[in-house]
Amino acid sequence: MAGGIKKFVVGSFDDEAVLFPAVKNVRRAGYKIHDVYTPFPIHGLDHAMGIRETSIHTAGFIYAITGTTTALAFITWVFTKDWPLNIGGKPHFALPAWIPITFELTVLFSAIGMVLTFCYLCNLAPFVKKHHFHLRATDDLFVMAIECTDRTNETELESFLQNAGAKEVNIQIAETGWWIGRYDREQKLYSDEAGY
């Protein structure tokens, strides 16, 4: 799915304690939350939104063992095949001396790999312009963007958000995704989770 124009109903909340029940009620009513933008990380919000656990750890592990393998393979090749040197009478295959380098490449690969993966998943790159649903999302507002489908009744949704405690509600058109593709968050339906 390479981008597209979508319509969002955006509600802004000024209280964390109002936001949590609102998230729950919006999901229970069957609306699809695109994302919630908050000025600071909120414990448990990802749970409340039903976002699945991130797999970035697994990616990190794979990058790490790639780093380990690269380091060990390269140093082994250099010191046993390509350019064997006698260093202090040690065997050519001097594993203990290589462990620090191996460790550092492991950390380097996993760190850089995870940062790049994170940027890709969040569609972050230099010169990519992101749509801001509300500028105060970085300051003091909790901004909930709900994606509209062809079956969404926008006026109904707007009043729903107002009843849930939103201070500001409006409808915005925004472009999603970028040239590589869009990371579509997998969301569990509220009904699946609650078991009805």
Next chain:
Amino acid sequence: MNNEFVLPGSYKKWTLGLIIVGLLALVYGIIMFNPFSHSAQGENINSTRFWAVLLQNSVYWLLTVNAAMFFICVTTMAMGGWQIALRRVPEAISSVVPILGLITFIILLAIVLGHRTDIYQWLDTDAVSHDKILKGKSGFLNPTFYIVWSALSIGLWSLLGWKMRKMSLDLDQSGPMDYETGKRWIFKSTVWASLYTVFFGLSVASTVPWLWLMSIDAHWYSTMYSWYTFASTFVSGLSLIAIFVIYLKNRGQLEYVTDEHLHDLGKFMFAFSIFWTYLWFSQYMLIWYSNQPEETRYFIDRIGTADKSGPYNGIFFFNLIVNFLCPLLILMKKSTKKSWTVVTFTAVLIIFGHWIDVFQMVMPGTVGSHFALMPFEFGIAALFIGIIMWGVGRYFSNHSLLAKNHPFLKESMIHHT
């Protein structure tokens, strides 16, 4: 809320069983190994083996239970709140310190006053006077300093630990505190915790492993040794805490302990296993790299040379697999750190692994290649485990399992990462 914990019969049976097995092993050793006959190194291997096994087990288990009090003190000093829901468990474990301390002290006295030169060669005054290296160390390695410092260490661990436990237990009687009283109490316990930690640094993290373990190989020294011993026993202590927490949770106690607390204990076990490996490797690599005869001697006694592998080769690398690779790979995932079963399994593995670690620290300098891992060795270990279980069980049944008036309890109850 049910805080009156009645020890189940199975716990008592296991405790009694382990102690009986241990006492049988001890009696067997006294009868068969001739432990009170005087012998130089290599003369009467079984006699040496008897004292080496007692030394290994007493030092290992004493430092392990002592690590529980260190855990309380560092979390107190760091203003930690998450551990309050399970705080009585490390307290209970640390209540065994005076008992094991006394046993260890008797064993150390017997070795030093019994003039066991097969364990500590620096006890041989005649040999020391002809030995330049040992002569240079004799200001530190002599019976008087050894006995005084050992007594002081064990005494202060017991005393300061008792004070920390008493302050916590007194809260149960005094009732909930208001803000000002709570603040004062936190300040007071932080002061006592820092006293303990400073002395811990002077003893466990430096002098005590030098005296008790490193002086077995008296000519050799490593500046990493005490940290290494500390890491070894701290990770075992954390595993012991985890095991008792899980045991009580299985018995329906510790209602505020959730898998979030287990996750944190798992992180500690994971992190300190890596820390242990870091010290293990640093010690090994520096000696391997500089390759100086007086330093490499320590590893030649264990893993041998390139031409001839040493008697402890298998144990040495088994040690690395059990204490590094297993915790690293098993505890890496969040889901395994939150699994009660997996954490139990890893904790048992870590405790066993570090028992083996201390085994290979003590044995090569005492019994040399004639080491054994026979029922006697495991029997003595069972004796110490039994004593720990007895002490911990006594604390559990005498005191409330929840520090219910601790100012940070709420923080622990809502703990979430």
